[in-house]
Amino acid sequence: MMSPVVVPDAKAAVMESWELSRKLVKCYETLASVGEIEVGTTPKDVVFQCDKIKLFHYKAANAATCKVPVLIAYALVNRPYMLDLQPDRSFVNRLLQQGLDLYVIDWGYPTKADKFLSLDDYLDIYVNDCVDFTRRSTKHDKINLMGICQGGTFSTIYAALYPEKIRNLITIVTPIDFSTNDGLLFRWSKNMNVDALVDAYGLIPGDFLSVGYLMLRPFMKIGKYLDVLDTMADREKIENFLRMEQWIVDSPAQAGECYRQFVKDLYQKNLLVNGGMMVGEKVVDMKNITMPLLNIYASDDHIVPPSATKPLNDLVNSADKELYAFKGGHIGVFVSSKSQNELAPAVAAWLHKRAS
Amino acid sequence: MDKFTDFYTEWLNAQKQMMKSWMDASESLRPSSQEKRDQETSGAQGNWYNPWQEAQMTFFKEWTESVANAQKAFSGLGGAGAPQPEAMRRASQLHETWMGIYSSWAGSMSKAFEDMTASLSEGIGKKTFANISSSADTYMKLFEFWLPIYKSLQEKSLDPAAYQRFIDPAKYQEVLEKVFDFISPGTVKEFYEQAMNYLETVAPLARSFAQQAADVTQRNARQFSGMLAGDPEAARATYDNLLDIYRQTLSPMLKLPAMARHRERIELVLKLLGKYPAYAAQYASFQKQVYTTGQSAMENVMNQVAQCLKEKSTAPGYDDFFKAWAEANEQAYGELFNTEKFSELQSQLQESGLEMKKDFEKLMELSLQQYPVVLRSEMDELYKTMHDLRRRLHDLEKEMPARSAKGAKQ
Numbered sequence: 001m002m003s004p005v006v007v008p009d010a011k012a013a014v015m016e017s018w019e020l021s022r023k024l025v026k027c028y029e030t031l032a033s034v035g036e037i038e039v040g041t042t043p044k045d046v047v048f049q050c051d052k053i054k055l056f057h058y059k060a061a062n063a064a065t066c067k068v069p070v071l072i073a074y075a076l077v078n079r080p081y082m083l084d085l086q087p088d089r090s091f092v093n094r095l096l097q098q099g100l101d102l103y104v105i106d107w108g109y110p111t112k113a114d115k116f117l118s119l120d121d122y123l124d125i126y127v128n129d130c131v132d133f134t135r136r137s138t139k140h141d142k143i144n145l146m147g148i149c150q151g152g153t154f155s156t157i158y159a160a161l162y163p164e165k166i167r168n169l170i171t172i173v174t175p176i177d178f179s180t181n182d183g184l185l186f187r188w189s190k191n192m193n194v195d196a197l198v199d200a201y202g203l204i205p206g207d208f209l210s211v212g213y214l215m216l217r218p219f220m221k222i223g224k225y226l227d228v229l230d231t232m233a234d235r236e237k238i239e240n241f242l243r244m245e246q247w248i249v250d251s252p253a254q255a256g257e258c259y260r261q262f263v264k265d266l267y268q269k270n271l272l273v274n275g276g277m278m279v280g281e282k283v284v285d286m287k288n289i290t291m292p293l294l295n296i297y298a299s300d301d302h303i304v305p306p307s308a309t310k311p312l313n314d315l316v317n318s319a320d321k322e323l324y325a326f327k328g329g330h331i332g333v334f335v336s337s338k339s340q341n342e343l344a345p346a347v348a349a350w351l352h353k354r355a356s
Numbered sequence: 357m358d359k360f361t362d363f364y365t366e367w368l369n370a371q372k373q374m375m376k377s378w379m380d381a382s383e384s385l386r387p388s389s390q391e392k393r394d395q396e397t398s399g400a401q402g403n404w405y406n407p408w409q410e411a412q413m414t415f416f417k418e419w420t421e422s423v424a425n426a427q428k429a430f431s432g433l434g435g436a437g438a439p440q441p442e443a444m445r446r447a448s449q450l451h452e453t454w455m456g457i458y459s460s461w462a463g464s465m466s467k468a469f470e471d472m473t474a475s476l477s478e479g480i481g482k483k484t485f486a487n488i489s490s491s492a493d494t495y496m497k498l499f500e501f502w503l504p505i506y507k508s509l510q511e512k513s514l515d516p517a518a519y520q521r522f523i524d525p526a527k528y529q530e531v532l533e534k535v536f537d538f539i540s541p542g543t544v545k546e547f548y549e550q551a552m553n554y555l556e557t558v559a560p561l562a563r564s565f566a567q568q569a570a571d572v573t574q575r576n577a578r579q580f581s582g583m584l585a586g587d588p589e590a591a592r593a594t595y596d597n598l599l600d601i602y603r604q605t606l607s608p609m610l611k612l613p614a615m616a617r618h619r620e621r622i623e624l625v626l627k628l629l630g631k632y633p634a635y636a637a638q639y640a641s642f643q644k645q646v647y648t649t650g651q652s653a654m655e656n657v658m659n660q661v662a663q664c665l666k667e668k669s670t671a672p673g674y675d676d677f678f679k680a681w682a683e684a685n686e687q688a689y690g691e692l693f694n695t696e697k698f699s700e701l702q703s704q705l706q707e708s709g710l711e712m713k714k715d716f717e718k719l720m721e722l723s724l725q726q727y728p729v730v731l732r733s734e735m736d737e738l739y740k741t742m743h744d745l746r747r748r749l750h751d752l753e754k755e756m757p758a759r760s761a762k763g764a765k766q
Binding site for chain 1: 469472476477479480481482483484485487488489490491492494495496499535536674679682683685686689690693694696699700702703706707710711713714717735736739740742743744746747750
């Protein structure tokens, strides 16, 4: 029979609390002694700049064996140093080792003065200028374009608008078919009154977007922070953890007008699939994409689910197109050992094969 | 006084005294802000908590021994020495008192770690420590609920269906608020009071008109906080009533010539107050869904724990319980968040909040108009002009080579 009153085990409570507070004090000591965390350390030069946008050219230890340069466009939402988080977890570094010549667009941190930047400005000015600079400086009429996440959507649209400038298109964890409800961001964005949001903020705060991402897995983050308490003796592990934390909190604000069109035309109207997408006065016709396409998706991606990425291959006119399934999640694509050992070499091999 | 009561009172007083001494000691060992700055400058950061830590150790040791002795003695008294209903009542009080002491201690710990966070230099280390200590706080808050469950597991008397008797809903709500970072119901009252203060500042003449209404509404605002959690519609109706009172009170005042120049601002405040009920009601519905889901997840966890006990015949530890709790909640909330209903509600809530933000900013603009400062709308015009000019300049630069070539040919 159940006892009517339960007197808790005080000793257990005390010991549990004591153990946790001991770990927290150790954690405090460790974090207080950790200095500046370095990210994105692979050597690079700023070779072009327009407003707040910078174009980086990475320096490889050896000359590139794949002469056609690769321009990488990352998402606006987070910072591109995810591709170069630390020397032994650097997608960029691995691609350089495989003989690629790499350029990466850094979108910078928009301020209120940038609130009126539109999708047209990002694509027709910033991406187009970076593409033209890379073409001019490397003396190639066509270059390779690699887009990641939202940067992949940008790259796809750009390739549809300017197919004559792109030799090969690579998309990584890129949302294209926004009709899916497999990911919470897709479901939530469909009901969002983006006009109210942009009209109220002008510049969408980075925190607003970060909170949305954290809401996707609210309880797992508690476990993550508790688990790290047990690794405080391992300085290398802590520094690695902090690099990832740095990336997570480093969420730039978004230019309101660009955000408005992205949400309305893509998340809500799914215009890349349904047709009718306009960038400025230009119509985006996916059938203009005839260059070779490598479309990489992550099978366990909870941010951009495979159902949003895979349909790209059916929308384009490319005769040479490949769908690559990466076993892992949205972030693992860039930082996992599988990414370093399998994906980067596979991407490089695919490009080498199509270099001439 | 019987033997039981004597013992209980003595034990209780000893606990309270010990807690007070410990908290006083902890407080006195915490450095002042200036001391922390000095320590940071001198590189001695971190040393200040050593004596604090030692004080804790002493406390833990004493408390453990004391509680262990008390429980030992209590079990004997409750079993045979005292009449059963009285023993149960006393034991129930003991449980509550113990929980009170535990909560008080946990609160003190939480405050100590907040102070430690503040003493760290700005940067990712500080942000990470804040996240870690917040997670640890959630972990310990949940531990409070686990203790009686664990005891009943050890006694093999756990009834999953009756687990609620271990759980104070208000306290469990705090755990969920911590996870989801909800605003507290107190903010409702704060918003209302600030709006009132503003109204009275803008139009001092309105004070005598508004005073009566203010008294009524502030009384209701207090009730409103409590109503939020349970009945959003009733809360909204209350607010609508409050607003009507305001409108009726202020209506004749707005017709006075002296008030004409304030009219736009006063009406905007009233408009804001009118929108607040919709926002607050939606927020309450949102929270209600979150709490209901949390409750359902907890029921699942209890079933899992009971099942585990049946299968393994040993009680699972707190770590296992915590992991099961986190997983069950992750799944339950994943399902909730993925419903169209939740998505719509979240969107409506966001929209209501954004509308209020826009009105609030308009109110600020109206208030600042008389001062020599640049207004937000004026800056927006400037940003728009800058954007258009930059675009035009870029287009002209792009056209330059073609124009130059054309000019050279001619």
